[in-house]
Amino acid sequence: MQSAPLQVAGNRVTLEPGRSLRGEVTVPGDKSISHRALLFGAIAQGATTIHGMLAAEDPRSTADCLRAMGVAISPLGGRGQPVVVEGVGLDGLQEPGDVLNCGNSGTTMRLLLGLLAGCKGRYFVLTGDASLRQRPMGRVGHPLCQTMGASIHGRANGTLAPLGVNGCQLQGGVIGTSVASAQVKSALLLAGLGASSSVSVIEPSRSRDHSERMLKAFGADVRVNGDYNRHVRLTPGQPLRGQEIHVPGDISSAAFWLVGAAVTPGSRIRLPHVGLNPTRTGVLDVLQTMGGQLRVENRKQITGEPVGDLTVDHGPLGPFSIGPDLVPRLVDEIPALAVAALFAEGVSRIHGARELRVKETDRLAVMTRQLRAMGAVVEETEDGLVIEGPQKLRGAQLSSETDHRVAMSLALAALNAQGPSRIQGADAAAVSYPGFWQQLGRLQEAGGQ
Numbered sequence: 001m002q003s004a005p006l007q008v009a010g011n012r013v014t015l016e017p018g019r020s021l022r023g024e025v026t027v028p029g030d031k032s033i034s035h036r037a038l039l040f041g042a043i044a045q046g047a048t049t050i051h052g053m054l055a056a057e058d059p060r061s062t063a064d065c066l067r068a069m070g071v072a073i074s075p076l077g078g079r080g081q082p083v084v085v086e087g088v089g090l091d092g093l094q095e096p097g098d099v100l101n102c103g104n105s106g107t108t109m110r111l112l113l114g115l116l117a118g119c120k121g122r123y124f125v126l127t128g129d130a131s132l133r134q135r136p137m138g139r140v141g142h143p144l145c146q147t148m149g150a151s152i153h154g155r156a157n158g159t160l161a162p163l164g165v166n167g168c169q170l171q172g173g174v175i176g177t178s179v180a181s182a183q184v185k186s187a188l189l190l191a192g193l194g195a196s197s198s199v200s201v202i203e204p205s206r207s208r209d210h211s212e213r214m215l216k217a218f219g220a221d222v223r224v225n226g227d228y229n230r231h232v233r234l235t236p237g238q239p240l241r242g243q244e245i246h247v248p249g250d251i252s253s254a255a256f257w258l259v260g261a262a263v264t265p266g267s268r269i270r271l272p273h274v275g276l277n278p279t280r281t282g283v284l285d286v287l288q289t290m291g292g293q294l295r296v297e298n299r300k301q302i303t304g305e306p307v308g309d310l311t312v313d314h315g316p317l318g319p320f321s322i323g324p325d326l327v328p329r330l331v332d333e334i335p336a337l338a339v340a341a342l343f344a345e346g347v348s349r350i351h352g353a354r355e356l357r358v359k360e361t362d363r364l365a366v367m368t369r370q371l372r373a374m375g376a377v378v379e380e381t382e383d384g385l386v387i388e389g390p391q392k393l394r395g396a397q398l399s400s401e402t403d404h405r406v407a408m409s410l411a412l413a414a415l416n417a418q419g420p421s422r423i424q425g426a427d428a429a430a431v432s433y434p435g436f437w438q439q440l441g442r443l444q445e446a447g448g449q
């Protein structure tokens, strides 16, 4: 009898190449939208009901932190059951009796820093896992303290967790951010909700706008303008009211199947109901530039977010070029796109992507190291990668180096290598995509040889 092409043993996955990927995948709910639905629901008046919530480790960190501050939230991941958040109002979060643990989640820590900075008379300490404790928090703490009057303290001049937050009355202001980061922008908007005057955030280029869309839906006074909608102003005073939210599938999770099908011979994958917010669809633009066989159908809007069904087939691919303007629209998809570049005919270039060095891992360094272990030729630059394809890869002993998106991207390379690969730390995928490995096994079974 032939062995299964994918085997999971503890935190290790063994993958045999040579199968096509075929079938339909309902990807889990959008991670960014799930965090925001929990956070905004918690500080709204009345209940918020969330359908299609992502029941993964990152949003669980947000939910657990909110519960520790007295917010009732029904269990995440009850079979098809929506998650209900009983809002406590803007000033209703209680001082927790212990440290708030944000786990691996930068979104949890940065958005909470903004929200808690204005919780007058309460003290909070935020920490996270070894990766999160090394990630830069000054990009949020600095404008909160310098412009809005927040009090945040910690190692390295208050830029590294664990961080102590002394909640106080904040003031508004105009803040120009040096990086296009939705986490920074969202933290400042959350801080603005209770500030004494409006807060304006001006980004160097536009980051994902889920916070603006959802805050408006909850009733906040949020205005977006300026060239390329880079200026966002929130004027405090409007109460947030609980909402019914439908979370679309996460395009960042769909990206693994888009690239997986595009590079694996004989593959076809259909992905219904994926979020197509234009601030997130850079990966579709790149695949189209590469000549990828991609179709988008049934476009519609759900709770203020565009969605649609995607179908992708294997086919010949050309190279791509990603520069700083495009990076914010596909920042989390670069590891998967690096794998796509290996199988494309020509030289692909990514630059202006220095932000990848401060994600869950230094993704430029980690992807280069891991792909080289498969014999890949990858040039790592200060702010990007240069990859000439097509390349022949050999199966190898690989590691996620604890990074969920690295784990899933390496799987796509392993599927198209010569010989089996073993990925250590494959369990990291559960940070954003529980069930990823089982889903991959099903697609391989349906694909056959």
Ligand code: S3P
Binding pocket: 031, 032, 033, 035, 107, 180, 181, 182, 183, 184, 186, 207, 208, 331, 332, 355
């Ligand atoms: C996120 C924003 C992005 C992204 C992260 C989620 C969000 O980070 O990489 O996975 O939910 O706001 P930055 O804001 O740091 O670019």
